[in-house]
Amino acid sequence: MGGQVELRCSCGGVRAVVTGVSPRTVNRVVCYCDDCQAFAHQLGRADLLNAKGGSDIIQVAPSTLSFVQGQSRIAGVRLTAKGLYRWYASCCNTPVGNTLSPSVPFVGIIAQAFEGGTPAVDDVAGAPTGAILGKYAVGEPPAGSTGLNLSLILRAIGKVLAWKLRGKTWPHPFFKRETREPIYPITVLSREQREALRLLCGPQPNAQAG
8 A cells, every 4th residue: 555646857748656655665765876976967957966966766666657648758868788777758857767677676766756856755655764875975975875784775675576576567667568678769878978977976076077
């Protein structure tokens, strides 16, 4: 059981619904990795990062996310040929989900993409359970974000395994069931593009980059 939350891009052109949201059914963490930071900078949406470069991510089962408007505006980016699929609304460059392949069933959605933003997510999903990869944070890493947080890792693995066993991979909002291929167009960044973006990321971003 859980609540229903609407998801929308900044301009309202892309909309979706996430069902069954509660602190027990989703996983919420703040990720400081340089890949998440690079993605935000690639989109020109560093405003979605917190002061230390963190992304507030809610991981949900793929079958609980359904797009109801603006599917033609969805596109994807991969920082490398084998990296995460990072989906966004091309109309206003709002991230709408991060995924691996369907064999690892989860969708990570940034909190600001939900209708009502972070306060609305707090009400239904609870506060973040922790932070990860703080070594990439801008400046001093947040407390508890740099070590190996076994409880966070086990929680994330447990959620994904449960979603897989309970058949919550399909229907998948970003992949075709028959072929496992992406529904939406994908761009893979070049090494030069990645290196330029890294200069904007923590722990010591180069303000002159770009």
